[in-house]
Amino acid sequence: MIKIYTDVAEAEQTVLRRRLFEDVSVAxxxxxSLDRMFGAGTxxxxxxxxxxxxxxxxxDAALSRYSREIEGVELDAIVVSHAEIDAAYQQLEPALIDALRLAAGEIERFHRK
Incomplete structure (x- = not known):
């Protein structure tokens, strides 16, 4: 379940205290790998x-190129069939499906305001 903060002080002590992506050290x-692919110091x-x-x-050409360069995977196509989507959906836990539906509803409601 997604935590919804209604107390600003609580949010400031938790989710808002997360370090910025730029502040995280890189192994x-x-x-x-970043230097090799994008230039030194990237x-x-x-x-x-x-x-x-x-x-x-x-x-799709960029997706294929990065799949090859980063993962070493040559993609034939970047299309997911309805059967593949249905099969993946069947493997999800019911609680996750409920959480995703709740999140989608909250996002939709937010954008209607």
């Missing part, structure tokens, strides 16, 4: 920004 092997945030920009610009 040397991860930094070496932060994870900079790499994510670049990947997102390239996917927006190049679409």
């Amino acid at each position: 040397p092997p991860v930094q070496a 932060t994870p945030s900079q790499a994510v920004d670049r990947i997102i920009a390239e996917v927006r610009r190049d679409g």
